Amino acid sequence: MILPSDANGRSLAVKLSGVTKRFGQHTAVDDLSLAVPAGSVYGFIGPNGSGKTTTLRMILHIFHPDRGEIEVLGERSTRAANDRIGYLPEERGLYKKMTVRRVLAYYASLKGMKSRDSQAAIVHWLAKLGLEKWADQKIEALSKGMAQKIQFVSAVIARPELLILDEPFSGLDPVNLEVLRAAILEQRQSGRTVIFSTHDMAMAEQMCDFVFMIYKGRKVLDGTLAAIQSSYGEDTVRLRVDGGVEALRGIEGVQSVRDLGQSQEVRCTGDPQDLLKRLAARTRLHLFEVARPSLHDIFIRIAAPASEEVQHG
Amino acid sequence: MVKIWRIAVTEFVNATRSKAFLLGILALPVLIGLSIALQYFGQKNKDVRDRRFAVVDRTSALFPVIASKAAERNETSIMRGDDDGRREQTAPKFIPELFDEGPAGSAATELVLADRVRRKEITGYFLIATNALSPEAAGEGALAWSTEAHSYSELPDWLEQTVNEEIRRLRFADAGVDQALVHKLMGNVPVKRLGLSNVDAATGDVVKAKTTNRFATFALPGGCLFLLYLMVMGSAPALLNTVLEEKMQKISEVLLSSATPFQLMMGKVLGATLVSLTLSGLYLGTVAALMWRMGVLDLVPPSLVLWFVFFQLVSLLMFGSIFAAIGASCSEIRDAQNLMFPVMLLVMLPFFVFMPIMQSPNSPFATGMSLFPPATPMLMMLRIAIPPGPPWWEIALGVGLTTLFTLACVWAGAKIFRIGILAQGQAPTLGKLVRWVLSK
Numbered sequence: 001m002i003l004p005s006d007a008n009g010r011s012l013a014v015k016l017s018g019v020t021k022r023f024g025q026h027t028a029v030d031d032l033s034l035a036v037p038a039g040s041v042y043g044f045i046g047p048n049g050s051g052k053t054t055t056l057r058m059i060l061h062i063f064h065p066d067r068g069e070i071e072v073l074g075e076r077s078t079r080a081a082n083d084r085i086g087y088l089p090e091e092r093g094l095y096k097k098m099t100v101r102r103v104l105a106y107y108a109s110l111k112g113m114k115s116r117d118s119q120a121a122i123v124h125w126l127a128k129l130g131l132e133k134w135a136d137q138k139i140e141a142l143s144k145g146m147a148q149k150i151q152f153v154s155a156v157i158a159r160p161e162l163l164i165l166d167e168p169f170s171g172l173d174p175v176n177l178e179v180l181r182a183a184i185l186e187q188r189q190s191g192r193t194v195i196f197s198t199h200d201m202a203m204a205e206q207m208c209d210f211v212f213m214i215y216k217g218r219k220v221l222d223g224t225l226a227a228i229q230s231s232y233g234e235d236t237v238r239l240r241v242d243g244g245v246e247a248l249r250g251i252e253g254v255q256s257v258r259d260l261g262q263s264q265e266v267r268c269t270g271d272p273q274d275l276l277k278r279l280a281a282r283t284r285l286h287l288f289e290v291a292r293p294s295l296h297d298i299f300i301r302i303a304a305p306a307s308e309e310v311q312h313g
Numbered sequence: 314m315v316k317i318w319r320i321a322v323t324e325f326v327n328a329t330r331s332k333a334f335l336l337g338i339l340a341l342p343v344l345i346g347l348s349i350a351l352q353y354f355g356q357k358n359k360d361v362r363d364r365r366f367a368v369v370d371r372t373s374a375l376f377p378v379i380a381s382k383a384a385e386r387n388e389t390s391i392m393r394g395d396d397d398g399r400r401e402q403t404a405p406k407f408i409p410e411l412f413d414e415g416p417a418g419s420a421a422t423e424l425v426l427a428d429r430v431r432r433k434e435i436t437g438y439f440l441i442a443t444n445a446l447s448p449e450a451a452g453e454g455a456l457a458w459s460t461e462a463h464s465y466s467e468l469p470d471w472l473e474q475t476v477n478e479e480i481r482r483l484r485f486a487d488a489g490v491d492q493a494l495v496h497k498l499m500g501n502v503p504v505k506r507l508g509l510s511n512v513d514a515a516t517g518d519v520v521k522a523k524t525t526n527r528f529a530t531f532a533l534p535g536g537c538l539f540l541l542y543l544m545v546m547g548s549a550p551a552l553l554n555t556v557l558e559e560k561m562q563k564i565s566e567v568l569l570s571s572a573t574p575f576q577l578m579m580g581k582v583l584g585a586t587l588v589s590l591t592l593s594g595l596y597l598g599t600v601a602a603l604m605w606r607m608g609v610l611d612l613v614p615p616s617l618v619l620w621f622v623f624f625q626l627v628s629l630l631m632f633g634s635i636f637a638a639i640g641a642s643c644s645e646i647r648d649a650q651n652l653m654f655p656v657m658l659l660v661m662l663p664f665f666v667f668m669p670i671m672q673s674p675n676s677p678f679a680t681g682m683s684l685f686p687p688a689t690p691m692l693m694m695l696r697i698a699i700p701p702g703p704p705w706w707e708i709a710l711g712v713g714l715t716t717l718f719t720l721a722c723v724w725a726g727a728k729i730f731r732i733g734i735l736a737q738g739q740a741p742t743l744g745k746l747v748r749w750v751l752s753k
Contacts, residue, residue, distance in 0.1 A: 062569045062735065079573065087570035093563035098327065109319050110571035154567070164570075 004071055011038040012071075013162050013193035014059055019068030021054055028054040030217040032068070036195060036210070041188050043208035044197035045295070047303045051217040052197045053090055056164055059195070060087055073161055083112045086160035090167045090197075092151045096140040100131070103139060104154055111158035118157065125153040129179060145176040152180060156187060163187055165196035169203060181207065201296040211295065213302065220302050229292035236297065237266045237275060240287035247283040251275070258297070263287060265297065316572045320580025324555075325587040334588065337547060338595060356403075361391075364405045364468050367412040367426050367438040372445050376411050378479040379439075379472070383407040386471070407468060412438065423459070430461055437462070439472055446483055508700075529612045531671065534698035537621060538667055540596060541691050544625055545660055548589040549632035552581060553649055556640030556734075565641075565734050574731035578641070579723075582633035589629055590622070597621070620697050623712075624690035631687065631719040632660060634726030642733030642749075648740035663691035674699045684711050686718030725750045 004012045014036035021029040029051045036042045044052045057063040059072055061079040073081040095103055101122055108118035126132045129149045139147060148171065155163060168184065169177050185207065188194050198204050204211055205225055213221035221228050240263040241247050248257050248264060253275045258265040268275050272290045279285055293301070328334050370376040383406075391404040414422045426438040437460030445455040456476060458469040485492040507522040556578075559565045568577050597618065604610040635656050643649040666688075670679040674696045683692035684707070693711040696703045732749045733741065741749075 057735075060570050062566070082571060085570065087567065089563055089566045089570075091563040091566075093559075093565070093567040095327070095564060096562070097331070106319075106323050107567065107571070110316060110568065112315075151567075 004074065006035050006037070012036060013038040013040075013073060014195065015071040016055075016059075017069045017071075019055075019058060019065045019070060021051075021058060021063060021065050027217050029058070029065075029214070032214070032217075032219055034212060034219070034222065036193060038193050039188070039191055040209040041184075041194045041196070041207055043204040043211045044195060044214065045199070045201065045204055045211060045221075045299060046197075046214040050303075051214045053166055055214065056087075056166055056195070056197065059164060060085060081162075083158070084161045086111075086155035086158065086163045088151055088155040088163075088165045088168055090170075092147060094139045094147060094151060094154070097138060099136050099138055100126070100142070100150055101135045103150070104157055107154040108157045111160070113158045121157050121159075122153075125157060129153065129183070145172055148172060149176065149180065152183065156183075161192060163192055163194045163196075165194065167198060168196055169198060169200055201294065201299055205295050213299065215303055221298070225295065228295075228298065232293045232298060232301075234272070234290050234292055235267055235269075236291050236293045237268055237272050238287065238289040238291055239264055239266060239279070239285060241279060242284040242286075248279075251278050251282065253278065258300075265294075267293070267297075316576045317580045317583060320568070320572065320577060321583035321587060324581055324584025325591075328584065328588045329591065337592060341543070341596065342599075359404065361402050361405050363408050364436045365408045365410065365434070366436050366468065367429070368409050368441065369412045369414060369422060369426070369438060370441045371414075371443040372441055374446065374483065375441050375476055375479055376409070379409050379475060380411075382475045383409050404467070407471065409439075410435075427459070430459070436460060436465070436468060439469075441476070445476075446480055446487075448484055526612060528609065529700060533613065533617075534671060534695050535667075536600075537617070537698045538663065538691055538695045540593060541621065541625060541628065541694055542660075542664060544589045544593050545628045545632055545691075547592065548585045548629055549636050549660070550653065550657070552585050552633050553636040553640035553653060554646070555585075556581060556637050556730075557643060557646060557649055560641060560734055561644065569734065574734055575727045577734070578634065578637050578727055578730040581637055582630060582723075585633050586626060586629040589625065593621070593625060617698055620694060624694045627715055627719050628690040631690075631715070631722045632656070634719075634723045638726035638729035638733065638746075641730040642736065642741045642746060644737055645740070651740070652743075652746075659687040662688050663695070667692070667695060670695060671699065675703060680707060683707070684714060686715045689715035689718075728752070 004015050006012055012035050014034065016032055016034040019029060019032045020027065032051075032055065034055075044055065046052050054063060058065050058070055061070075061072075061082065069076065073084050075081040095106075098106070104122045104125075105115065105118050108121065109115065113121070122135070123132070126135055129152075131146060131149060131153075134142060134146065139150065142150065148168075152165075152168065155165065163184075165184070168180060172180060181203070184194055184196070196207075208225065210223060211221060211225055211228060212219065223231075245257055245259045245264055248254055248266065253268050253270045254266050255269050256267045258267075266275070276285075276288055279288070368376050368379055370379075387406040387408075391402055391406065392400045393403050394400050412422065412426065423438075423440075426435070429435050430437055437458055440457040440459070442455040442457075447455075456473065458472060460469075482492060485495070505524065507524055510522045511520040512518070513520050556565075559568075565577070572580070601610060601613070604613065636653065639649055639652045639656070643652065662685075663682075666678075666682055669676075670682065670692060673679060679692070679696060680703070682688055683696050683703070685692075689711045693703070693708060693715075697708065702708075728750045729746055732752070
């Protein structure tokens with residue numbers, strides 16, 4: 001199957017053109033266009049209820065758009081590519097009474113994998129994630145972290161070309177989180193396209209080649225992290241001062257302060273050098289760093305309750 | 314089709330590996346066995362304590378007979394001997410006592426005896442009015458039994474029969490009529506129930522009609538209906554729970570990333586059908602083996618088994634699709650129960666009407682009911698099982714209508730399933746389900 005390509009000649013694993021999805025009177029996704037390059041890690045961010053999961057379900061053709069066109073792995077508006085997509089839903093769905101081996105074999109068979117191949121893949125993946133002892137245990141005997149890893153295996157076992165992961169890290173302890181992160185990056189290294197949604201901005205910054213943010217059903221950010229950050233300019237100052245956040249109160253040029261406890265992040269208007277002078281006159285500085293806004297900061301700026309304006313990236 | 318089959322096989326394996334399936338197989342024989350065992354246990358442990366009672370005989374003619382018949386009963390009919398010559402009492406002894414009213418009168422007599430009943434000295438008392446022997450006394454309360462234990466009927470039944478026999482004997486004697494002769498003259502002539510005579514095609518001889526077999530006429534059709542009903546009730550409503558559970562556990566969403574909603578629904582319905590066919594195969598096989606041992610297997614025409622399998626398939630596809638759709642459309646079992654009530658009525662409908670249909674299988678009522686598509690599988694099965702069966706055109710029409718109705722159920726069920734399986738929140742109303750069916 002020939003993949004579509006963008007203006008730069010990059011092959012696209014997923015292409016959405018003017019897609020709209022409504023549920024009754026509510027518009028969940030509004031005129032969304034998106035191009036996910038093949039072999040990339042594409043992060044979907046956005047507040048709860050903004051349309052992330054609906055978009056992912058439309059890519060999987062679980063939902064059909066009311067308007068627009070969706071092309072996935074070269075297949076236009078059909079489910080033909082679904083056997084080449086691995087999916088990890090936001091809420092885990094495993095048969096509690098089935099053994100780990102049977103669940104994985106079943107999910108692999110639904111993707112068209114032959115039994116002999118799936119058995120070998122099950123052994124490989126369980127050993128890789130340290131779960132080989134649990135192969136013949138029922139799902140209900142597993143801890144939450146183990147069950148989540150099994151759900152991940154169910155998504156990758158049939159060697160999909162496109163991996164869609166909806167909140168893959170939610171509820172995981174740091175150890176399991178690292179295991180899963182390494183496994184996802186390994187998928188990218190082996191040439192697969194990974195789309196994942198997350199509320200963990202630090203994780204999105206570290207892992208994603210591209211970040212897409214949806215807010216109230218509309219695209220508000222889309223591009224590489226560097227491009228997104230540069231569009232916001234260097235208006236952020238990280239600093240540590242005697243007196244903490246109290247010392248910053250009432251200083252001219254400070255638009256907002258984010259108190260991180262040991263340090264503060266200030267969004268300033270005007271020249272940061274002027275701010276430095278004013279601060280030095282008021283208190284003792286231990287850290288003053290002019291930086292681009294973090295993804296977290298950008299997210300807050302767009303989606304904070306006070307913010308009603310829709311910003312386009 | 315491959316995915317439908319894979320889902321069906323997984324559903325089948327999951328179901329047949331569960332304890333519930335094993336219990337399901339054993340449920341019917343265990344229930345029958347348990348009921349026989351309980352009846353036997355009840356008989357063995359019957360309360361055989363003596364039943365004392367008072368008799369107020371204002372005719373002065375009936376008590377001696379009551380006393381002698383009770384003594385005879387206590388010595389013979391309630392005693393059962395075993396091989397070792399031991400005698401076992403199988404029912405309570407009846408111990409009558411004549412109550413002497415004296416000059417106190419009726420009201421005082423009844424109060425005294427009522428007190429004795431309350432003190433548990435006697436079970437009850439039997440009042441025989443002075444006019445009890447008169448042929449005009451019938452229906453005037455000339456015989457009365459008073460007790461606290463109204464549910465215990467063995468003693469009043471025995472008294473009624475014994476005293477009436479004696480009253481009749483006395484009336485015949487009084488009228489100078491030989492009772493034995495009257496009895497002989499009044500005897501019934503039984504009607505022998507036969508099939509139809511035939512001509513042997515090979516020899517040309519007339520083959521005499523055979524006596525109607527009660528098993529083939531009543532037990533076989535009734536058994537077919539009961540088993541079909543059991544198979545539908547045991548499998549189709551369970552689909553609602555399975556689908557709802559998978560929806561709530563978000564398993565459906567994972568499956569929908571690999572299969573279409575139609576494939577998922579059909580896989581589940583087919584899986585439940587396979588489970589049901591396995592169960593009925595086990596039951597039918599066991600019954601066939603028993604009938605073969607009893608030498609009555611030839612009473613079951615092979616075509617009946619084929620009709621059974623066909624109607625079972627149709628029923629499960631029809632009701633399975635409906636129940637799966639209801640399960641998919643709800644988010645809570647409570648909402649599903651409200652919606653399943655009218656469907657359960659449809660499933661049970663044949664059970665409400667099968668008696669008049671068995672008595673008159675070719676009546677307009679039977680024809681009409683068996684052509685009502687949701688009831689056709691069970692009621693047409695019943696009519697086919699009762700010899701000689703309905704006319705061929707009725708069977709063909711019934712099969713055609715119910716097949717079309719089943720296809721409509723699968724189509725509508727799939728539309729509801731497609732929208733409902735990922736819908737959350739408010740319980741769907743019937744109107745909403747109709748809108749889902751009619752949506753593009």
